[in-house]
Structures are given as structure tokens and as C-alpha cells.
Amino acid sequence: MAFPEAEARLFRDVWICMKCGARNRGYGGRPPEKCRRCKSKRLRRKKVEKA
Numbered sequence: 001m002a003f004p005e006a007e008a009r010l011f012r013d014v015w016i017c018m019k020c021g022a023r024n025r026g027y028g029g030r031p032p033e034k035c036r037r038c039k040s041k042r043l044r045r046k047k048v049e050k051a
């Protein structure tokens with residue numbers, strides 16, 4: 001069972017590639033260097049909406 005806080009942190013650390021839409025895991029709040037799928041450097045942070 002995951003704590004909501006840990007879960008939110010995991011989701012907040014996800015970056016979406018603007019080119020292919022792949023999800024890339026960030027590193028401690030920092031964006032990944034590039035998309036793991038298409039190598040694009042255009043990444044945006046995934047938006048997290050609170051329920």
C-alpha cells in the first residue's frame with residue numbers, strides 16, 4: 001500500500017515527451033536528459049491534479 005504522498009511524488013516526477021508522448025521518469029525532481037524512446041529533449045512535467 002502506497003502512501004498518497006509517495007504516490008504523488010512519483011507522479012510529479014514524471015515527464016512527458018512532447019514529441020512522442022512517452023512517459024519518462026525524472027530524477028529527484030529533475031527532468032530526464034532526454035526521452036528514452038525518441039531521444040527528444042522536449043519534455044514537459046506531467047500535471048498532477050488533486051482530487
Ligand SMILES: [Zn+2]
Pocket residue numbers: 017018019020021022035036037038039040
Ligand atoms: Zn519521445
